[in-house]
Amino acid sequence: MQTPDRRxxxxxxxxxxxxxxxxxxxxxxxxxxxxxxxxxxxxxxxxRLGYQPDSRARLLRSGRSRLLGVxxxxxxxxxxxxxxxxYDAADKAGYQLTLSAExxxxxxxxxxxxxLQDRCEALILLTPSLRTADLAALAARxxxxxxxxxxxxxxxxxxxxxDRRGARQAVDHLVGLGHRRIAHVDGGTQHGAAERRTGYxxxxxxxxxxxxxxxxxxxxxxxxxxxxxxxxxxxxxxAVTTFNDLAATGxxxxxRRHGLDAPRDISVVGYDDxxxxxxxxxxxxxxxxDIEEMATRAVGRAIDRIETVPVARREVVIAPRLVVRGxxxxxxxxx
Amino acid sequence: MQTPDRRxxxxxxxxxxxxxxxxxxxxxxxxxxxxxxxxxxxxxxxxRLGYQPDSRARLLRSGRSRLLGVxxxxxxxxxxxxxxxxYDAADKAGYQLTLSAExxxxxxxxxxxxxLQDRCEALILLTPSLRTADLAALAARxxxxxxxxxxxxxxxxxxxxxDRRGARQAVDHLVGLGHRRIAHVDGGTQHGAAERRTGYxxxxxxxxxxxxxxxxxxxxxxxxxxxxxxxxxxxxxxAVTTFNDLAATGxxxxxRRHGLDAPRDISVVGYDDxxxxxxxxxxxxxxxxDIEEMATRAVGRAIDRIETVPVARREVVIAPRLVVRGxxxxxxxxx
DNA sequence: ATGAAAGCGCTAACAC
DNA sequence: GTGTTAGCGCTTTCAT
Numbered sequence: 246m247q248t249p250d251r252r253x254x255x256x257x258x259x260x261x262x263x264x265x266x267x268x269x270x271x272x273x274x275x276x277x278x279x280x281x282x283x284x285x286x287x288x289x290x291x292x293r294l295g296y297q298p299d300s301r302a303r304l305l306r307s308g309r310s311r312l313l314g315v316x317x318x319x320x321x322x323x324x325x326x327x328x329x330x331x332y333d334a335a336d337k338a339g340y341q342l343t344l345s346a347e348x349x350x351x352x353x354x355x356x357x358x359x360x361l362q363d364r365c366e367a368l369i370l371l372t373p374s375l376r377t378a379d380l381a382a383l384a385a386r387x388x389x390x391x392x393x394x395x396x397x398x399x400x401x402x403x404x405x406x407x408d409r410r411g412a413r414q415a416v417d418h419l420v421g422l423g424h425r426r427i428a429h430v431d432g433g434t435q436h437g438a439a440e441r442r443t444g445y446x447x448x449x450x451x452x453x454x455x456x457x458x459x460x461x462x463x464x465x466x467x468x469x470x471x472x473x474x475x476x477x478x479x480x481x482x483x484a485v486t487t488f489n490d491l492a493a494t495g496x497x498x499x500x501r502r503h504g505l506d507a508p509r510d511i512s513v514v515g516y517d518d519x520x521x522x523x524x525x526x527x528x529x530x531x532x533x534x535d536i537e538e539m540a541t542r543a544v545g546r547a548i549d550r551i552e553t554v555p556v557a558r559r560e561v562v563i564a565p566r567l568v569v570r571g572x573x574x575x576x577x578x579x580x
Numbered sequence: 581m582q583t584p585d586r587r588x589x590x591x592x593x594x595x596x597x598x599x600x601x602x603x604x605x606x607x608x609x610x611x612x613x614x615x616x617x618x619x620x621x622x623x624x625x626x627x628r629l630g631y632q633p634d635s636r637a638r639l640l641r642s643g644r645s646r647l648l649g650v651x652x653x654x655x656x657x658x659x660x661x662x663x664x665x666x667y668d669a670a671d672k673a674g675y676q677l678t679l680s681a682e683x684x685x686x687x688x689x690x691x692x693x694x695x696l697q698d699r700c701e702a703l704i705l706l707t708p709s710l711r712t713a714d715l716a717a718l719a720a721r722x723x724x725x726x727x728x729x730x731x732x733x734x735x736x737x738x739x740x741x742x743d744r745r746g747a748r749q750a751v752d753h754l755v756g757l758g759h760r761r762i763a764h765v766d767g768g769t770q771h772g773a774a775e776r777r778t779g780y781x782x783x784x785x786x787x788x789x790x791x792x793x794x795x796x797x798x799x800x801x802x803x804x805x806x807x808x809x810x811x812x813x814x815x816x817x818x819a820v821t822t823f824n825d826l827a828a829t830g831x832x833x834x835x836r837r838h839g840l841d842a843p844r845d846i847s848v849v850g851y852d853d854x855x856x857x858x859x860x861x862x863x864x865x866x867x868x869x870d871i872e873e874m875a876t877r878a879v880g881r882a883i884d885r886i887e888t889v890p891v892a893r894r895e896v897v898i899a900p901r902l903v904v905r906g907x908x909x910x911x912x913x914x915x
Numbered sequence: 916a917t918g919a920a921a922g923c924g925c926t927a928a929c930a931c
Numbered sequence: 932g933t934g935t936t937a938g939c940g941c942t943t944t945c946a947t
Contacts, residue, residue: 256941267920267942267943274942279916298697299697301636301940303941305637306941328654329683329684329685343679343698346664348663348664350668351664363636363678497861498859499860524833526861526862527862599934602926605925618932618933638924638926642925643926
């Protein structure tokens with residue numbers, strides 16, 4: 246039951262099987278060029294010895310790593326959800342993922358450096374907080390795909406949701422329910438905030454509601470939504486679209502404390518379809534990003550770049566989809 | 581702006597500096613044995629060339645990776661929170677983390693295999709779903725630390741919360757508020773459920789409330805809590821402790837729909853202090869696991885094993901701490 | 916179908 | 932203080 250002091254190597258398996266290491270290598274990789282009988286025997290021995298190829302040595306020699314580096318943020322509500330799709334897509338394409346997390350005390354820079362040292366062939370960054378210049382420098386070294394954030398930089402690929410459209414969907418939904426006085430809680434300088442704001446404005450105008458446009462400062466946290474609610478209370482609209490789910494719940498909570506219930510008195514739409522928005526307690530109508538599709542496209546694009554497949558546009562824009570839950574409803578009678 | 585077709589190697593830097601690769605190696609590692617002037621010049625050149633050491637080659641040669649493999653589950657509410665602490669601790673000890681995620685379509689086995697191929701020196705598994713036998717097999721190969729799950733296996737280190745004590749804290753809190761009819765929503769076969777149940781029972785008895793013990797079947801999901809609520813409605817207790825936060829919110833929601841408000845009519849305590857329990861909307865009193873402490877201890881233990889520091893006990897048990905929020909309050913007057 | 920030999924980028928042991 | 936040499940575990944020619 247002791248930890249074996251030495252790992253099993255190709256040479257061990259070869260010795261045991263009485264063949265050369267080259268042959269074992271062929272068998273382990275499933276490459277053509279080995280007899281069926283030998284193949285079987287070598288496999289059996291490798292299994293018995295508990296041999297596991299050393300990916301480092303393997304990659305060092307072959308020059309390729311088939312490794313995709315992914316940076317995500319532990320604080321971000323749905324970054325982990327994206328990982329699921331990323332693993333699926335990478336797996337299907339015969340690539341491996343290596344993860345590096347950004348934490349409150351670990352900058353994205355550190356996360357990226359780890360990945361670079363691992364000799365990833367491409368980087369997939371979830372809502373990267375790196376400055377555009379840094380992203381450009383990175384992209385000069387290896388293919389970089391940014392997810393869920395716009396990057397105005399020729400060498401960086403982008404996979405993101407059509408946020409303008411998402412915001413429009415929210416407004417369309419509310420107008421369909423009879424609402425006219427619809428406010429928008431803004432996301433400030435957050436990535437995507439400008440697009441969502443614009444989508445809201447455009448949709449309002451398209452519905453002939455340009456005169457009722459009302460944008461209140463907000464942010465990405467619950468407290469930002471709460472603050473926005475305070476600003477709304479003097480003259481409450483009948484519906485609100487928000488920058489994200491967290492802001493929406495903060496808003497809802499303050500409204501509720503002041504006797505305004507959703508959807509009875511006011512309708513609220515979030516953004517992101519964060520896992521908590523599905524909680525029965527929260528039950529938030531929200532705009533869902535198509536996470537699976539985005540993940541698939543991001544991996545696809547990364548691999549295209551690695552294998553130098555020519556791609557038409559740098560940006561991939563995915564349509565969002567409104568998830569109607571319990572915080573939106575018909576216009577209250579008196580209002 | 582093209583991706584350079586070849587990476588910069590030690591040899592490139594050496595050539596440019598007009599010194600040997602060995603010397604550059606010494607400089608890059610900050611090892612003693614190089615002149616100050618040379619050191620500076622080499623560093624400058626490496627910087628200018630954008631040289632990044634190849635960790636694979638480095639580790640292949642040195643035999644050590646100083647790499648800690650971590651397996652977490654994307655579905656688990658606070659696994660990502662643990663990562664933060666893990667990174668901090670590893671960083672401090674001069675180790676690197678390499679992450680591998682378990683997803684709905686990627687078994688822990690696959691996650692572990694990736695890590696093994698990377699030649700981690702130890703594995704830290706967050707609430708591993710591997711069977712004990714598999715854990716034992718793993719532990720025979722390298723040090724394994726299981727977090728937040730008991731493992732009855734001599735060779736596996738365990739860092740977990742004192743769940744019995746956590747459940748007791750919940751009951752103590754409720755009794756302190758005057759409650760006597762306290763029910764417990766059980767976690768079934770989930771890891772930790774037995775301990776939490778036992779803690780509840782013991783605390784009830786200690787308070788002379790043994791006759792009022794009432795355990796209803798539950799689970800780890802919101803729907804499990806909802807189901808438990810249904811069973812409670814015929815004869816509602818004045819307070820409930822639950823297996824986890826998700827079950828607690830499911831419970832709370834059903835109760836609320838039936839006119840039972842927390843904490844006015846009934847008090848509810850969750851478990852885990854999941855991020856959503858902090859939402860103003862949820863505002864759940866809950867038992868918090870000391871994530872930072874656990875992370876520190878897990879990394880410490882992993883490193884102790886790697887460096888074969890003798891350790892006294894295999895199990896590290898961390899005290900939890902009750903976080904009082906808005907779902908618990910004094911006993912309702914009539915009841 | 917199989918083996919011998921070279922070498923991926925780096926570090927360690929030793930020489931100078 | 933600096934260079935030389937050998938080799939980590941594997942894949943890849945190139946022979947056979």
